[in-house]
Amino acid sequence: DGGITQSPKYLFRKEGQNVTLSCEQNLNHDAMYWYRQDPGQGLRLIYYSQIVNDFQKGDIAEGYSVSREKKESFPLTVTSAQKNPTAFYLCASSIDEESYEQYFGPGTRLTVT
Amino acid sequence: ELKVEQNPLFLSMQEGKNYTIYCNYSTTSDRLYWYRQDPGKSLESLFVLLSNGAVKQEGRLMASLDTKARLSTLHITAAVHDLSATYFCAVARGANSKLTFGKGITLSVRP
Numbered sequence: 001d002g003g004i005t006q007s008p009k010y011l012f013r014k015e016g017q018n019v020t021l022s023c024e025q026n027l028n029h030d031a032m033y034w035y036r037q038d039p040g041q042g043l044r045l046i047y048y049s050q051i052v053n054d055f056q057k058g059d060i061a062e063g064y065s066v067s068r069e070k071k072e073s074f075p076l077t078v079t080s081a082q083k084n085p086t087a088f089y090l091c092a093s094s095i096d097e098e099s100y101e102q103y104f105g106p107g108t109r110l111t112v113t
Numbered sequence: 114e115l116k117v118e119q120n121p122l123f124l125s126m127q128e129g130k131n132y133t134i135y136c137n138y139s140t141t142s143d144r145l146y147w148y149r150q151d152p153g154k155s156l157e158s159l160f161v162l163l164s165n166g167a168v169k170q171e172g173r174l175m176a177s178l179d180t181k182a183r184l185s186t187l188h189i190t191a192a193v194h195d196l197s198a199t200y201f202c203a204v205a206r207g208a209n210s211k212l213t214f215g216k217g218i219t220l221s222v223r224p
Contacts, residue, residue, distance in 0.1 A: 031210055033210075040216070040217075041216055041217075042117075042201055042203075042214035042215050042216045042217055043156075043201070043203075043212075043214040044214075045211060045212070048210075048211065050210070058211070090155060090156065092156075094210055100144065100205065100210035101146065101158060101161050102146070102158075102210070102212065103158065104148075104155045104156040104157075104158075105155060106154070106155045107154075107155045
């Protein structure tokens with residue numbers, strides 16, 4: 001089955017630790033995205049990548065880092081510099097066609113205490 | 114800066130009745146998306162609207178786009194409990210694939 005996987009589903013970390021969230025897709029999509037969702041809010045774009053070995057900052061990139069070494073993988077690292085890391089993180093991908101429709105993974109809920 | 118507003122933010126619907134929810138956006142765009150989110154879950158794509166006057170229907174939901182008014186509507190026909198969820202609209206920024214999301218509208222269908 002084609003799709004987007006994110007792991008783990010739930011993640012707990014202590015403040016001051018870096019943590020990496022996994023996102024893998026087997027849809028052969030060119031573009032991948034990371035969003036953050038806070039309770040009662042819409043999604044905010046953290047980083048996006050339209051091609052392998054290239055990525056751009058989104059609206060709230062501070063305290064986050066990404067890499068795109070393979071087409072199917074786009075891991076997100078939440079660093080200790082991120083002041084409020086507790087959130088629901090969603091990865092998405094899209095094929096580079098006219099509609100740019102984005103398909104979402106199941107999400108990772110990160111709790112930092 | 115593109116702003117996307119959805120209203121109302123919460124809507125209690127009675128089963129069997131019709132309702133309309135709205136998505137307004139602040140700058141020109143010709144691509145708008147509707148997503149559904151169930152509690153604790155990810156987003157499911159509902160509609161992709163790519164041009165002025167576009168209308169898409171799936172089951173009891175019908176979405177339309179008026180790019181001149183910068184407005185999309187999602188019409189619900191004969192609401193049923195299964196439609197209870199949060200509905201997000203997202204608007205494309207410029208020529209690339211970046212999206213700006215609204216805050217979502219939570220629909221609750223009561224008997």
